[in-house]
Amino acid sequence: MTIWDAHIHLSGVPGDTPEARLERLLEYADRLGIERVCVFMGMKWSYDPSPDDLRQQNDEVWRAIRHFPERAFGFVYLNPNHLAASLAELDRCVRDGPMVGVKLWVARRCHEPALDPLVRRAAELKAVVLQHTYLKATGNLPGESTPTDLAQLAARHPDASFIAAHTGADWELGIRALRDTPNVSVELCGFDPTAGVTEMAVREVGAARVLYGSDAGGRSFASQLAKVLGAQISAADKQLILRDNLKRLLTPILQTKGIRI
Amino acid sequence: MNTLSALNRREFVQTAATAALAGFGSARAAAAPRSKAPAGTGRHPAWVDVNVTLGRWPFRRLPFDETSTLVGKLRQQGVTAAWAGTFDGVFHHDLAAANARLAEDCRRQGRGWLRPFGSVNPKLPGWKRDLQQCAEAHQMAGIRLHPTYHGYALDDAAFAQLLVLAGRHRLIVQIVADLEDERTQHPLARVPHANLQPLVPLLRAGTGARVVVLNWARSASLPLAKQLAEAGACLDIATVENVGGVDNLVRQLSVDRVVFGSHAPLFYFESAALKLQESALTAETSWAIRAGNAMRLLSPV
Ligand SMILES: [Zn+2]
Numbered sequence: 339m340t341i342w343d344a345h346i347h348l349s350g351v352p353g354d355t356p357e358a359r360l361e362r363l364l365e366y367a368d369r370l371g372i373e374r375v376c377v378f379m380g381m382k383w384s385y386d387p388s389p390d391d392l393r394q395q396n397d398e399v400w401r402a403i404r405h406f407p408e409r410a411f412g413f414v415y416l417n418p419n420h421l422a423a424s425l426a427e428l429d430r431c432v433r434d435g436p437m438v439g440v441k442l443w444v445a446r447r448c449h450e451p452a453l454d455p456l457v458r459r460a461a462e463l464k465a466v467v468l469q470h471t472y473l474k475a476t477g478n479l480p481g482e483s484t485p486t487d488l489a490q491l492a493a494r495h496p497d498a499s500f501i502a503a504h505t506g507a508d509w510e511l512g513i514r515a516l517r518d519t520p521n522v523s524v525e526l527c528g529f530d531p532t533a534g535v536t537e538m539a540v541r542e543v544g545a546a547r548v549l550y551g552s553d554a555g556g557r558s559f560a561s562q563l564a565k566v567l568g569a570q571i572s573a574a575d576k577q578l579i580l581r582d583n584l585k586r587l588l589t590p591i592l593q594t595k596g597i598r599i
Numbered sequence: 600m601n602t603l604s605a606l607n608r609r610e611f612v613q614t615a616a617t618a619a620l621a622g623f624g625s626a627r628a629a630a631a632p633r634s635k636a637p638a639g640t641g642r643h644p645a646w647v648d649v650n651v652t653l654g655r656w657p658f659r660r661l662p663f664d665e666t667s668t669l670v671g672k673l674r675q676q677g678v679t680a681a682w683a684g685t686f687d688g689v690f691h692h693d694l695a696a697a698n699a700r701l702a703e704d705c706r707r708q709g710r711g712w713l714r715p716f717g718s719v720n721p722k723l724p725g726w727k728r729d730l731q732q733c734a735e736a737h738q739m740a741g742i743r744l745h746p747t748y749h750g751y752a753l754d755d756a757a758f759a760q761l762l763v764l765a766g767r768h769r770l771i772v773q774i775v776a777d778l779e780d781e782r783t784q785h786p787l788a789r790v791p792h793a794n795l796q797p798l799v800p801l802l803r804a805g806t807g808a809r810v811v812v813l814n815w816a817r818s819a820s821l822p823l824a825k826q827l828a829e830a831g832a833c834l835d836i837a838t839v840e841n842v843g844g845v846d847n848l849v850r851q852l853s854v855d856r857v858v859f860g861s862h863a864p865l866f867y868f869e870s871a872a873l874k875l876q877e878s879a880l881t882a883e884t885s886w887a888i889r890a891g892n893a894m895r896l897l898s899p900v
Contacts, residue, residue: 366842532868560873568867
């Protein structure tokens with residue numbers, strides 16, 4: 339199997355520079371046979387980053403991936419509360435830079451119309467949009483999106499492609515909420531390796547819409563990879579989830595940029 | 600089927616955790632670094648999973664929630680023995696019946712492959728009888744406690760009393776800090792984290808009980824885990840996260856305080872197994888975590 343990880347951060351490992359941290363993360367990835375990783379957000383996070391903060395975090399990711407062009411893809415981190423600055427970052431990092439996707443976290447719930455200009459621009463650039471989704475029994479953050487929020491956004495943008503990071507974490511609800519929205523892939527990272535998640539995802543949305551990701555370094559590559567390797571699904575479906583689906587989602591933008599893989 | 604039976608110890612140490620990746624690994628799926636293997640225990644190296652649970656999880660069917668299929672899965676991965684509690688022991692009040700079923704279920708698997716760890720709740724009337732039955736009637740090696748699901752804190756006098764009694768009966772005491780992430784619990788069954796701090800002075804005071812803390816990583820900080828380990832407790836790896844988490848844990852605690860627990864079948868077994876591979880442990884460390892420490896707990900000096 340070839341493995342690409344849809345979701346890692348420059349966190350959870352020591353290192354004074356972004357590239358030092360990514361180097362450490364790739365050492366761990368090597369031990370589990372993970373070939374490529376998608377990286378986003380900087381060395382210090384904030385829920386509602388200012389334009390300056392966004393630029394700094396994206397600079398850190400840019401700097402890190404520059405050292406590992408064969409191993410790491412960058413996604414640009416945007417904040418819908420700062421639309422102009424986010425559109426400018428999208429152009430700087432994706433249109434004119436090396437990044438291939440968009441990361442949206444918890445600054446603003448994603449069903450809101452404020453996101454539409456960002457998504458339209460991302461779709462023009464063929465950048466996939468990865469949106470954090472969570473359903474917390476303990477209560478979501480005010481700007482934290484649910485899978486249902488993402489289903490609404492994605493329905494308004496049938497030409498854009500989306501990744502539901504964490505599939506809501508309460509995955510039985512998340513998978514159901516996203517089942518009928520074909521331009522959203524459900525991504526498995528960032529919650530406990532609860533048995534059955536991948537089997538249900540494959541059953542409900544089909545293996546072609548399921549993605550492996552880890553949320554390393556805060557999570558272990560191992561615990562998250564286990565969700566796929568330990569699932570009672572076919573080897574062919576595992577290969578789709580571990581790499582092929584992500585490669586398919588990234589292919590349009592990689593081709594546009596002339597990046598060969 | 601034990602696919603590893605043909606391997607010698609050193610090969611096993613290098614490939615055991617890789618079993619989960621068997622057939623999938625790329626050339627880069629590197630093995631643990633070579634180092635001198637500990638003195639032999641034969642061609643079937645032990646691998647003890649101290650954290651499995653039998654029966655039905657109330658909120659979903661799990662892929663391996665039949666005892667025979669769970670045992671088949673663990674064997675196929677190379678596990679040679681497992682310590683089992685039951686979900687009935689978490690949710691039922693008639694623990695005597697739950698423990699009797701657990702003992703019988705384990706016996707049916709043959710030759711001590713599954714060791715039953717009966718549940719005891721020191722807030723239930725008549726709990727001492729449950730404990731005594733676990734020790735005497737069922738000849739169990741230990742018991743499993745669920746303080747958060749059973750609604751008591753570890754500074755409760757009844758818990759201290761239980762530790763003393765368990766020590767007297769030479770029972771290992773497993774304390775389950777969590778069963779699942781508090782953020783994704785069923786809304787009708789929200790259970791708080793365990794506060795493990797009061798366990799430190801109790802262990803230091805020396806109750807004679809050998810304590811293993813399971814699924815602790817969302818309940819306890821690493822400094823608290825270190826205090827627990829220094830006071831004599833062992834901790835499992837089922838909920839340890841972060842890249843290289845097991846290696847980090849061993850460095851912070853001590854090699855002889857970390858035990859292999861998968862939390863299967865609620866968690867995919869491969870999670871704990873692959874963590875060993877991610878941490879690239881030495882052969883000695885890997886052996887201690889997979890089997891040596893659990894065996895030491897079973898046969899105290
Ligand atoms: Zn993340």
